[in-house]
Amino acid sequence: AQTVTQSQPEMSVQEAETVTLSCTYDTSESDYYLFWYKQPPSRQMILVIRQEAYKQQNATENRFSVNFQKAAKSFSLKISDSQLGDAAMYFCAYILWRNEKLTFGTGTRLTIIP
Amino acid sequence: DVKVTQSSRYLVKRTGEKVFLECVQDMDHENMFWYRQDPGLGLRLIYFSYDVKMKEKGDIPEGYSVSREKKERFSLILESASTNQTSMYLCASSLQMIQPEAFFGQGTRLTVV
Numbered sequence: 001a002q003t004v005t006q007s008q009p010e011m012s013v014q015e016a017e018t019v020t021l022s023c024t025y026d027t028s029e030s031d032y033y034l035f036w037y038k039q040p041p042s043r044q045m046i047l048v049i050r051q052e053a054y055k056q057q058n059a060t061e062n063r064f065s066v067n068f069q070k071a072a073k074s075f076s077l078k079i080s081d082s083q084l085g086d087a088a089m090y091f092c093a094y095i096l097w098r099n100e101k102l103t104f105g106t107g108t109r110l111t112i113i114p
Numbered sequence: 115d116v117k118v119t120q121s122s123r124y125l126v127k128r129t130g131e132k133v134f135l136e137c138v139q140d141m142d143h144e145n146m147f148w149y150r151q152d153p154g155l156g157l158r159l160i161y162f163s164y165d166v167k168m169k170e171k172g173d174i175p176e177g178y179s180v181s182r183e184k185k186e187r188f189s190l191i192l193e194s195a196s197t198n199q200t201s202m203y204l205c206a207s208s209l210q211m212i213q214p215e216a217f218f219g220q221g222t223r224l225t226v227v
Contacts, residue, residue, distance in 0.1 A: 009154070033214045045204065045218035091156060095214050100145055100164065101172070102206070102216050106156035 004092055006105035013082045014113050020067075021077045021108045023092030031097035034068065036077045039107075040088040048090070051075065079110075087112045117141070120205050120219035127226050133192040135222055137205030143217075144210050146188035148172075148180065151202040151221070160203075163188055164210070195226045 004025045013019035025034070036048040051059045051068050058066050063080045075094075079086055092105040121136035139146065145164050149157040149172075159172030161180040169180050177199060181189045188207075192199055202223050206216040 004156075006156075035215060037218075043202070043221040045206075045221075047215050047217075050215055093157075100208070100210060100214065101159060101162055101170075102147070102157075102208075103159075104149075104157040106154060 004094060004103055004105035006092055006108050008108045009106070010109045010111070012111040012113055013079075015082055015084060017082055018078060018080045019082055019110065021079075021090050021092075021110065023075045023077070023105055025073050025075065025092070025094050025103075025105075027073070027094070027096065029096050029098070033095050033097075034066075034075045035093045035095075035102075036064070036066070036075075037091045037093060037104075038086075038088045039091065040085075045091075049077065082112050084112050084114065086110060118205055118207055118217050118219040120203075120222050122222050123220060125222055125224045127192075127195050127224065129196060129226055131192075131195045131226075133195045133224070133226075135190040135192075135203055135205075135224070137188045137190070137219055138186055139188075139207040139217070140186065141207060141209070141217065142185065143207035144185075145208040145216075146182065147206040147208075147216065148178075148188065148190045149204040149206065150174065151204055157204060160190065197226050200224060200226045 032053045034051040049061045067076045089107045118139045148160040162170045163182045179191045205219040208216040
């Protein structure tokens with residue numbers, strides 16, 4: 001079975017500091033996409049960042065960046081200069097090229113300490 | 115702007131009732147999904163549709179069915195609601211592999227009493 005593991009149920013970080021959320025996944029496929037989604041208290045799931053497995057370069061979006069290690073099947077999210085609005089549940093997910101179904105991890109709840 | 119709309123944010127139903135959760139997207143996406151979200155379990159796929167009238171079972175289809183008669187609308191049906199179906203339900207859509215990221219609705223919190 002394809003799985004996504006987020007080993008940190010909860011994390012906290014001081015405002016303006018940097019935090020890294022970890023994610024590992026298990027697939028025998030070579031063509032896939034990886035995502036981090038954010039779910040704030042409003043419940044609206046928002047895409048934070050996406051990574052194509054065939055790209056070696058790590059994706060970045062403003063204060064958000066990933067560390068993609070394909071051989072280790074690891075996909076961590078780094079949030080720099082943390083802001084109060086970053087407080088949310090963060091979900092790691094992937095989709096296989098061949099079947100187009102998103103598989104999610106169990107989530108990490110991030111708290112920002114003022 | 116991309117929009118996925120779920121018909122209700124909160125719903126309370128009685129055990130044994132037939133329940134319909136509706137989802138509409140305005141992006142002309144081929145794929146639509148229903149997920150269930152529970153604490154500690156993340157999002158689990160219930161059903162997936164890749165075209166009108168086409169559907170595939172996800173990881174936890176038992177007790178649920180779906181309907182997709184029009185491209186923009188995907189309905190989740192609980193044939194006979196039970197208390198263990200109390201949960202958050204999320205609908206999503208995507209444009210197949212051209213743009214694989216899914217766009218989500220705001221969620222429906224269903225309570226079965």
